Amino acid sequence: MVTDTATAPMAETMPGRALRALVRVLDLGVLLHPLRMLNYYGYAHVRPRRLIEMGRGVRIAPNVSFRHGARIALADGVQLGERVSLWAGKTTARVTIGARTTLGPDVFVTAADYGLAAGQRIVDQVMTERDVVIGADCWIGTKAVITAGVTLGDGCVVGAGSVVTRDVAPGAIVGGIPARVLRMRD
Secondary structure (H helix, E strand, C coil), X not given: CCCCCCCHHHHXXXXXXHHHHHHHHCCHHHHHHHHHHHHHHHHHHHHHHCCCXXXXXXXXXXXXXXXXXXXXXXXXXXXXXCCCEEECCCCCCCEEECCCCEECCCCEXXXXXXXXXXXXXXXXXXXXXXXXXXXXXXXXXXXXXXXXXXXXXCCCEECCCCEECCCECCCEEEECCCCEEEEECX
């Protein structure tokens, strides 16, 4: 007897493939995941965004994450790229961004740090909150991190992937980890 080996294995596995696909689709975790995503979107974007002090012409990607929106201020023409995170402090520290400033994708700005005392779990320590001020007409490159207490002067540029831990003068171009002045915008 001659069998067609090219189609025989396909015919035998088609019901098995369909069944495996159906099991994956009907998995309870898969079915509940969209609800978890909606919940996250609500508390990380929609609800805090309503509390933000926002100027005219602000452009915000739909997947930007905010914490403590009442302490975030965005001036006219600010642009926030995909997956930007702006985290103001829980109690006092603010994040303020000046007019016409652009934050590239995956930029992280935080106005609070955990304590570092020995003998105590990090998450149990009191957070230190300090305002973050980003001036007007700045450009913050992809995946840059701006830490608590930093002030970026007007017109400065932060290179992609940089970690800014100190104040930056107006018009400075900074890069690296930690960020340092590379040159001035003259």
